[in-house]
Amino acid sequence: MPELPEVEIVARQLAPHMTGRTVRTLRIHDAKLREGGRPPRLAGQVVRSVDRAGKQVRIAFATGRAAAPSLWLTVHLRMTGRLLWEESSPGARDHLRARFTLDRGVVDFVDTRRFGTFRWYRSVEETLPVGVEPLDPGFQARHWKALIAGSRQNIKSWLLRQDRVVGLGNIYASEILHAARVSPHREAGSLTAGERARIHRATRRILTTAIENCGTTFSDFQDARGVEGSYQEFLQVYARDGEPCSRCGGTILREVQQQRSTFYCDDCQS
């Protein structure tokens, strides 16, 4: 489910609750979560930071309040994962996969479809995604040229890969291409400098606005407080097939690319 903005919101909301807290216990209820490596002993570890790396929530732990972090956990929410903070211990919960009990508060990992993953690391370098962070202040329009050069992949599929630019998923990829007036069928390597610049600007603007609006809630995204985002009100094409295009009045189409739905306007995206 979540793409960059939704993961960013979860991390930002968890951070003030978790940072500086001591872990009492980590209970893993779903054995699938052990596939990313055996969980280390967490009791007594102090949470030093919670942030986002690509589409993952990253939590740094240290052996004491003054010690440097020596352990990192990345949580990938995939389609339906949620990290929910509660002040006092909630009772039974559907699809509860893991529970962190802190010296104050509880963080539950809830995941209906069980695609979510935990991975443990001993250095921060290992947690860094391969691709570029699109909201990194140093990332500029001119950098797209080298990233995209020579790719024969269609631009919609290219935007979904995480080894070039991280954080984009099926909703924002369609929205970005519509905002940039670029057809999802275009060969990535064939884009002009002007088109790449439009994609760059659209990416920054859309992700930033989505974060400001607490992300997009389609069916199940909720932030760390269980509150839904509101960026769905701003979506121009996603899930709007059959409706008129907000820019040119043409009809928004739905089409399957790489087994994922793409939404676009055939009239003003070329």
Place this chain on the structure above:
DNA sequence: ACGCAGACCTGTACGC
């Protein structure tokens, strides 16, 4: 290198 199918899971919406 690319596209495509299938897998991983569970739930919901919709047509008959």
Place this chain on the structure above:
DNA sequence: TGCGTACAGGTCTGCG
């Protein structure tokens, strides 16, 4: 009500 099908914000593997 029940059953079958399609679809869902992600990503991996294997095949051609």
